[in-house]
Amino acid sequence: MTTSGEPRAAFVSNPWLRLMRLDRPIGVYLLMWPTLWALWFAAEGIPSLKILSIFLVGLIVMRAAGCVINDYADRHIDGLVERTKTRPLPAGEITPNQALWLCGGLLFTALILVLMTNPLTIALSFGGLAVTAIYPFMKRFTHLPQIGLGVAWAWVVPMAFAAHREELPWELWLIFAAIVVWTVAFDTYYAMVDRADDLKIGVKSTAVLFGRYDLAMIVLLQAATLVLMFLVGLEFQRGWIYFFGLLVAAAFFANQFRHARHRERQACFAAFLSNHRVGMVIFIGIALDYVFEGLLLASYF
Numbered sequence: 314m315t316t317s318g319e320p321r322a323a324f325v326s327n328p329w330l331r332l333m334r335l336d337r338p339i340g341v342y343l344l345m346w347p348t349l350w351a352l353w354f355a356a357e358g359i360p361s362l363k364i365l366s367i368f369l370v371g372l373i374v375m376r377a378a379g380c381v382i383n384d385y386a387d388r389h390i391d392g393l394v395e396r397t398k399t400r401p402l403p404a405g406e407i408t409p410n411q412a413l414w415l416c417g418g419l420l421f422t423a424l425i426l427v428l429m430t431n432p433l434t435i436a437l438s439f440g441g442l443a444v445t446a447i448y449p450f451m452k453r454f455t456h457l458p459q460i461g462l463g464v465a466w467a468w469v470v471p472m473a474f475a476a477h478r479e480e481l482p483w484e485l486w487l488i489f490a491a492i493v494v495w496t497v498a499f500d501t502y503y504a505m506v507d508r509a510d511d512l513k514i515g516v517k518s519t520a521v522l523f524g525r526y527d528l529a530m531i532v533l534l535q536a537a538t539l540v541l542m543f544l545v546g547l548e549f550q551r552g553w554i555y556f557f558g559l560l561v562a563a564a565f566f567a568n569q570f571r572h573a574r575h576r577e578r579q580a581c582f583a584a585f586l587s588n589h590r591v592g593m594v595i596f597i598g599i600a601l602d603y604v605f606e607g608l609l610l611a612s613y614f
């Protein structure tokens with residue numbers, strides 16, 4: 314007789330699933346919420362079920378591929394960092410060639426998905442692939458790899474508008490910029506967890522670049538995120554529910570700072586994880602605002 318914990322333990326111990334970070338869904342959540350923001354804005358609150366399904370499956374596949382690429386790029390570094398030394402590649406559970414084959418399979422799956430859309434979306438997908446491939450190597454030559462991650466995260470915005478509208482209106486770039494800035498902020502919290510190890514081995518990050526001004530820079534980046542999303546709300550003519558969602562997000566940001574103000578590793582990691590809720594409350598605000606607008610319009614007829 315098996316206990317309920319045994320299947321979970323087997324899942325977590327599987328090196329292939331761990332390589333794709335399927336045992337750690339936080340990355341999926343952090344990518345899912347901005348994807349949903351983009352789809353709801355692009356479709357004016359009523360996204361196509363087909364496009365929604367393609368993007369949700371696609372984000373899981375591409376996030377897994379990004380994790381494999383990242384671990385392949387860091388295979389000689391991860392073994393020197395306390396948090397990452399047990400990952401499948403530095404631990405020898407999976408060979409680099411096997412990781413490349415897995416990545417190829419994931420990218421082929423992503424290609425099949427994007428071929429179900431339209432030519433503009435397909436063309437944009439190659440830009441997203443390039444950014445995903447370049448990002449893991451940025452920490453070798455710049456202190457701003459978080460910007461690369463932000464662009465990779467935000468690339469879903471033009472793709473969502475292309476998939477729904479087959480055009481790229483200028484206001485989508487406000488959403489794009491907000492996601493980039495937000496990503497730099499939360500990934501700086503993440504980088505603060507590894508900063509001591511990164512300084513020893515020469516790995517670059519915004520946490521290293523900002524130094525003792527790290528928390529101040531995070532606060533500025535989070536404020537910029539809220540300002541950009543406020544402008545998004547104005548451009549897309551959103552109502553009070555949307556803007557209330559931004560206020561709730563601001564409260565989460567304040568709580569992150571309160572917990573991480575002493576820069577303890579666990580507190581910084583908890584602040585990073587809290588951004589899942591930031592993305593969620595902003596999406597709830599977007600979705601409910603469109604629903605409320607629809608109900609108001611229906612009441613007039």
